[in-house]
Amino acid sequence: MFSPVWINAMSTSKLNLLDFSNKSVATLHLTWFAFFMTFVMWFSLPPLKPLIMQSVQMTPQQWAALLTLNVALTIPARIVVGSLVDKFGPRNIYSALLILSSIVLIAFASAQTFEQLALFRFMLGFVGAGFVIGIRLVSEWFPARQVGLAEGIYGGWGNFGAAAAGFTLPFLAIHVFGGVDGWRYAMSAAGILAAVYGVIFYVFARNTPKGSTYFKPKKSGGLEVSSKKDFWFYVALNVPMYLILAVLAWKMSPANLKLLSATTTNILYVVLIALFVFQFSQIYRVNKDMLKNGVPEHDKYEFKQVAILSWAYLACFGSELAVVSVLPAFFMDTFKGLSISQAAMLGGSFAFMNLVARPGGGWVSDKLGRRFSMSVIFGGIAIGYVLLSQINSNWPLALAFAAVFICSLFVQAGCGSVFAVVPLIKRRMTGQISGMAGAYGNVGGLAFLTINTFVNIHTFFYVLAGAAALAFIFIQFLKEPKGHTVEVNEDGTLQKIEVA
Incomplete structure (x- = not known):
């Protein structure tokens, strides 16, 4: 039996931000x-x-x-x-x-x-x-x-x-x-x-x-998944987070910044392995009943949705974190005579677009559909980074800034489009799904900055373009939210939650 859905409804699709x-x-x-x-x-x-x-x-x-x-x-x-x-x-x-x-x-x-x-x-x-x-x-x-x-x-x-x-x-x-x-x-x-x-x-x-x-998860400590395939997919999706933390330990090791001893670095590696084993045990504990008995049809969702959104956030927010860090130096090296403050302002403008572009990405997703909007936006991100890779000292500074501005619009809109989908997958686990996607944003930032230490700046932008292009491909397998998802009330009745 389905109970009515309670929503603090708005009579129109318009959002009046001044109506307190x-x-x-x-x-x-x-x-x-x-x-x-x-x-x-x-x-x-x-x-x-x-x-x-x-x-x-x-x-x-x-x-x-x-x-x-x-x-x-x-x-x-x-x-x-x-x-x-x-x-x-x-x-x-x-x-x-x-x-x-x-x-x-x-x-x-x-x-x-x-x-x-x-x-x-x-x-x-x-x-x-x-x-x-x-x-x-x-x-x-x-x-x-x-x-x-x-x-x-x-x-x-x-x-x-x-x-x-x-x-x-x-x-x-x-x-x-x-x-x-x-x-x-x-x-x-x-x-x-x-x-x-x-x-x-x-x-x-x-x-x-x-x-x-x-609505709260049935068990805490890990995401509930719907199949054995999704269980192993979920475990695998956690691996890159531990690998990037190992990279952080390496950065401070004697092989890099020399701020940790070899013994301390090795201890950190062992701790990370132990934490991964512990997390695996928690994921198994949460899902062991599912592995034995399956889940009701109304409670199923596809974990690939979480994986696709996580990679997409890596490609947009992760690249933003990295680009904001490297742009000032890039402008100073490329355009001689630029002051530190001018370079910082030009670099900071990339993140400044968050104020309008991120809401814009969410708005477009609401209006035109989630998968279509993400496809267009992430295609734009890939093209934008290819454009940045072409900037050199022969470009007028105004044209270089325009290229950064356009690329930034798509990157910030990408962040907005990702989290226009995240809340629609499984209501009771929205926090955990957000945590996974958000963590991948940070994984991307650290991974891209690490890659930047090994390649020149133009190759770096090509890497970012490649990550966005992969996201574009993955998004084609994203399931457009349609109809309703279902959660179970404390009294056992089922409640439909609109997602389209």
């Missing part, structure tokens, strides 16, 4: 700003580089290690947080993440030695998992016809927290607080603001509209 009396819109604004604050904390490190290095007397190798540690924990954290969100609800987890991360940020700002800085920066990588929390929350408040746009606004506007950190924290450190410890007060101020907002979020946010059910 609409609880869905109010929740969207609450949520994107929570994500915004997590990115302010997470990206508080790079813009304060000269002040921190001078204050703590750090070497370039130590700074490189801090940047690596800043993202190391984010990959597994997105998987863990996704599972926690599905089990305990986004309201609790977002509030807790904001408050606990603010404590770690303030501890980092108070650190006196490199070892302390390294420890707290490693721990702060957990805040990068905040993104997946809001994906589940926003999907609970918006119907399928609007979820792409809503998720795009959430992701695009929240991502701007990284740019806000770059704009505001150096100004606060130098012109407001001043002195050798100005960076410490600026970071601490960001931490205090995040903690306060964590309390505000808990007071005003709700997991679902009134009358709606918050």
Whole structure:
């Protein structure tokens, strides 16, 4: 028997972002700003580089290690947080993440030695998992016809927290607080603001509209899959996440940055193997009944959907992370006479497009269909990176910037289109699916940056184009969300959830 679907319905397909009396819109604004604050904390490190290095007397190798540690924990954290969100609800987890991360940020700002800085920066990588929390929350408040746009606004506007950190924290450190410890007060101020907002979020946010059910996974610790083939596919999809963490350990080993001893590096490799074995045991525990007895027809979904979206996010968000890191130096090397600030602005413009292009990608997906929109967008990404690979010193600077602008539009729209599909696969596991796709974004960023150390910049852009082209091919096998998915209420009745 099917029970009625409760949705905080909107009478039209239009989304009025200024209608704060609409609880869905109010929740969207609450949520994107929570994500915004997590990115302010997470990206508080790079813009304060000269002040921190001078204050703590750090070497370039130590700074490189801090940047690596800043993202190391984010990959597994997105998987863990996704599972926690599905089990305990986004309201609790977002509030807790904001408050606990603010404590770690303030501890980092108070650190006196490199070892302390390294420890707290490693721990702060957990805040990068905040993104997946809001994906589940926003999907609970918006119907399928609007979820792409809503998720795009959430992701695009929240991502701007990284740019806000770059704009505001150096100004606060130098012109407001001043002195050798100005960076410490600026970071601490960001931490205090995040903690306060964590309390505000808990007071005003709700997991679902009134009358709606918050569906939870049957078991926690791993995704539930629908077949033996999908079980092994899921296990295999976890392998690259551990491989890229091994690459991070190698980066700090005696063979690279020389910040870890050979013994410590080998211990980390063993720990990663042990963690993979533990995760396998959890995945088996969650799915052992399915392996023996199968699952009801109404509860099945195709895991290939998750794999395709994960690769697609690797190709768009992963490439964005890498490109933002290399573009300033690329512009300075290519166009002689360009100042550091000019190159930084040109490079930063790539991420700036998040404000409009990511919501745009979600909106197009809502209007024109998920698979078709992703096909067009990822084809555009591949062409865009091929275009960037052709830039040389003979190009007018304005034309080079236009090429970056066009490529960025497609890349950010790609991010929006991916998460226009993620919430429509299996409602009760949206957090975990978001965590998997989000983690692959970080895997891509680290993998592309590692590849960049071995090839020239033009080959690097060809690699990014190749990743996008593969995503384009995989997307042709994506199943367009149609009709309804089904979840089971506590009383055993079935509830249809519209996904088209």
